[in-house]
Every structure is written in C-alpha cells, then in structure tokens.
Amino acid sequence: MLSKRVIPCLDVHNGRTVKGINFVDLIDAGDPVEQARLYNDLGADEICFLDISATNEGRKTLFNIVSKVAESCFIPLTVGGGIKENPDINNLLKSGADKVSINSAAVFRPNLIKEASDSFGCQCIVLAIDAYKDYNNFKSGYNVSTHGGKKKTDIDALEWAIQGEKYGAGEILLTSMNADGTKLGYDIELTCKISSEVSIPVIASGGAGKPMDMVNVLKKGKASAVLAASIFHFGVYSIENVKKEMLKYNIPVRETW
Amino acid sequence: MFILIIDYGSGNIKSVYNSVKKTLKNFQKSFELKVSRDISDINKADKIILPGVGSFDQCMNRIRKINDLVETLKYQVITKKKHFLGICVGMQILADYGYENQKTKGLSWINGDVKPLKNSTHNSKDLKIPHMGWNNLIIYKYNYLLDDITQNDQFYFVHSFFFDIKHNKNIICNTKHGINIPAIVNQDNIFGFQFHPEKSGRSGLKILYNWLKLS
Numbered sequence: 001m002l003s004k005r006v007i008p009c010l011d012v013h014n015g016r017t018v019k020g021i022n023f024v025d026l027i028d029a030g031d032p033v034e035q036a037r038l039y040n041d042l043g044a045d046e047i048c049f050l051d052i053s054a055t056n057e058g059r060k061t062l063f064n065i066v067s068k069v070a071e072s073c074f075i076p077l078t079v080g081g082g083i084k085e086n087p088d089i090n091n092l093l094k095s096g097a098d099k100v101s102i103n104s105a106a107v108f109r110p111n112l113i114k115e116a117s118d119s120f121g122c123q124c125i126v127l128a129i130d131a132y133k134d135y136n137n138f139k140s141g142y143n144v145s146t147h148g149g150k151k152k153t154d155i156d157a158l159e160w161a162i163q164g165e166k167y168g169a170g171e172i173l174l175t176s177m178n179a180d181g182t183k184l185g186y187d188i189e190l191t192c193k194i195s196s197e198v199s200i201p202v203i204a205s206g207g208a209g210k211p212m213d214m215v216n217v218l219k220k221g222k223a224s225a226v227l228a229a230s231i232f233h234f235g236v237y238s239i240e241n242v243k244k245e246m247l248k249y250n251i252p253v254r255e256t257w
Numbered sequence: 258m259f260i261l262i263i264d265y266g267s268g269n270i271k272s273v274y275n276s277v278k279k280t281l282k283n284f285q286k287s288f289e290l291k292v293s294r295d296i297s298d299i300n301k302a303d304k305i306i307l308p309g310v311g312s313f314d315q316c317m318n319r320i321r322k323i324n325d326l327v328e329t330l331k332y333q334v335i336t337k338k339k340h341f342l343g344i345c346v347g348m349q350i351l352a353d354y355g356y357e358n359q360k361t362k363g364l365s366w367i368n369g370d371v372k373p374l375k376n377s378t379h380n381s382k383d384l385k386i387p388h389m390g391w392n393n394l395i396i397y398k399y400n401y402l403l404d405d406i407t408q409n410d411q412f413y414f415v416h417s418f419f420f421d422i423k424h425n426k427n428i429i430c431n432t433k434h435g436i437n438i439p440a441i442v443n444q445d446n447i448f449g450f451q452f453h454p455e456k457s458g459r460s461g462l463k464i465l466y467n468w469l470k471l472s
Contacts, residue, residue, distance in 0.1 A: 002434055003391040003411060045391055074276050076413060076456050096271055098456060121311040123387055123415045170387050201385040224385055254391040254411045256458070
C-alpha cells in the first residue's frame, strides 16, 4: 500500500536554511547539506529545497548544495524557487534534483508547465500553489498569490490546480499562506477541496505545529504527503514522532526506525 | 568486474551512478563503474544498467537514434547472457509495445505491453496518478535479489504507466496501487525494476547490492 509521505522542507537563502514566520522574518536555521543528511537518516521520505535567494550567486550555491546532498542521500529531492524556463529545470535535474517545483513563473506563463512536462516528464514537475483565503471574490474561497506570497492574482486556486493538472503537472505542492508559520495546523478545507478535484497527488504545506496536524490533513484533507519546516528544524518533533502518530490512526507510513 | 550505466540522454543518471558507487564500497573486490553510450563499452561490460526517466516513446526513440545500440545490447544480453538491469522506463521498454503518447515498439525482451494506470484502475480521484511515493513489494517468487528484503521494505515509485506482463513467470514481485503492478520482472539474466532503487534509501541500496552480487 502506498505510504503517505513526510517531507521536511529547507528554505535556503544564500546557502543557509531559514524559516520565516508568514514569509517575512528570517531566522537562521543551519547548514542545508548537513540537515538534509540528518533528515535522510531520520526517515524523511523526500526532501524539499526552496531557494529563496534572489541573486544568481545564491542560485549557484543551491546547485552545489543539491549536488552534495544527492551524493549521500538516496531519497527523492525536490527543488523550487525562481524557476522560469526549461534550462533552469535542466540545470537542477543535472545537479541531482529529481523534481522541480514551479510557482510564480507558471502563473504568468502556464505553458511553462506543459513545456517542462513534455521535456522532462510529468513525474518531475511539481506545481506549487500559494493560496490565500478570499471567500468574497473567489468561487473556491481561495486565490493564488505569487512571489512568495507578496503579490495576489485574480486566479482561483482550485481552478488553477485543475488547469495545472491538464497542463501536465505531476503533483501539487499546496501552501496555505494564511496557515503558514502559525503552527496552528494545516488548512484542511483548502487541501480537501483541491485534492478532491485533481487526480494528481497533493502535498499539504503551511501550518504544521504538531504530529496530529499531519494526521488531520492526511485524513480529512485527503493529502498524499505533508510538508513541514520549522517543527523539524528546531527539534520540536522528529519525523519518527510524526510517523508514529500517523500509524496510530492507521495511516500507511514507511517505517524507518 | 566492469559495470556500465548506459547514458542515452534520459533522466537523472547521476543518482543511479552515486547509488551504485556507494553500493560497490561494500564489496571486497574492485569494480570499474562507467557511464557511457559507447558500443565498445557495452561489449566490454560485465553488467549493464539501463536507467530511464520520461516517456516510453521518448526513451525508445533516443535509444534507436544511437547507432547499433539496440543490436549490440541484444547480442550482449540475449545471446551472451550478460546481467542486465532496467530501471523504471528502462524496465518498461523491455516490453513488446508501449502506449505512452503513441503506440511505440519496445525491445520485446519480456512479453507484455506498457499501459496507462488510469484506464486500468477505477476512476476515482482518491487513487492518485502518478503512482508516486513509497510502496512495499508483494513477493511472488523467491529470487536471490530479495536476500534480506521483506514485505516491510519500501521502494520509491513514480510512474503513470505499468508493465502489463503477459506471462506470470516473468513476475517476481508486484506492488499494489489500485491494481497489482509488476515491480520486479525477470527473464533469465534480465531484470527490471519499476521503482527507483537509487531513490529508495537503504532498501534500494540493499537490492542494488543483491543485483551486483549476482554472478
């Protein structure tokens, strides 16, 4: 039976891992290569790097990080942040990434998903959606934001997810911008709405504060995977804590202890 | 012992290389490991790995474009019985035909066709396609490859098409995602993994070790 995945996410800024509260305050949280190795040993099912460097220098650092991690971690690596065109994707895949996540650039040019999926296969194209609650103006109750949450668009999050699947995305990384950094739990309503309407897997992101939050979004939100950053980085809970809680609720996990 | 990973321009060869290199450290004897598409290397190799990411038709087209590759592989693997391992699409192209994007002729080393999971599974959005993530093996037949591997070991799968094997004797393990999906296939010296051993953590390295040990 297919296990539900637990994915630690490393937000990388100029070669260091950071985690912002509501995407604003950046707190230094360590060396991404060391952290990735540690998470690999501790039973992560996949590791996600989000590059939030705005500079080309930061970008080059990321290639080195990915390539170092790929030498010693034999689990899937997803890399996102600042991807605009096929050559970006090619470079990341060559440096050792297995999947790339595309966010803002796909909103501006949805065909990018199609181009990427045609060239590299849908299995490595993750559509990242940053969703904001807006019950008044959007049918699904959520709209799409870009640029790490700084800019709002007039696109309905659910419609965008359905469209993304049609364009050839192999997976959706769904972040609730309202829940992100709050540690109050994932947005179950958002996750369930989107997961129920697409056939591709949905990774829930934003808001994890305790293992039970993961259980809830996997059960009620119908997510295929959960992504979290700060609760793992600061050692509040381990991946094993989360997986053991999942097991208690009969959620299939990959046991690594 | 010379191990060759065939580079025909498909997918993440580097992680296959890294994982085999790491596994080889567990052996006493020395190995040569190389990534290449040269016919002379295929002729020299003792064991051949064919990785594959992307679509069936793309992979087959790329392989056919390389002069003499199909004929050389066939001679070395079918006639000379060299150990061969196909990974993911590298396993799927062992089939007679693939139906990804368009009907494409495969290598026909193991009988069966590669079909979409979508039409074969019930049409529910609860069963996600691609079949992406960690799944266990349902072991049918014992094989040396499964030394130290149990039903608790999980392997990383990511695919939307599956190898609909014609003869059950070619199936060593299945995995389940809605339907039974052949996970390890075999015909004499030819093995194929639907999952990615290079991305399957310790379990993946164990199975690679077992394959490298085969003589």
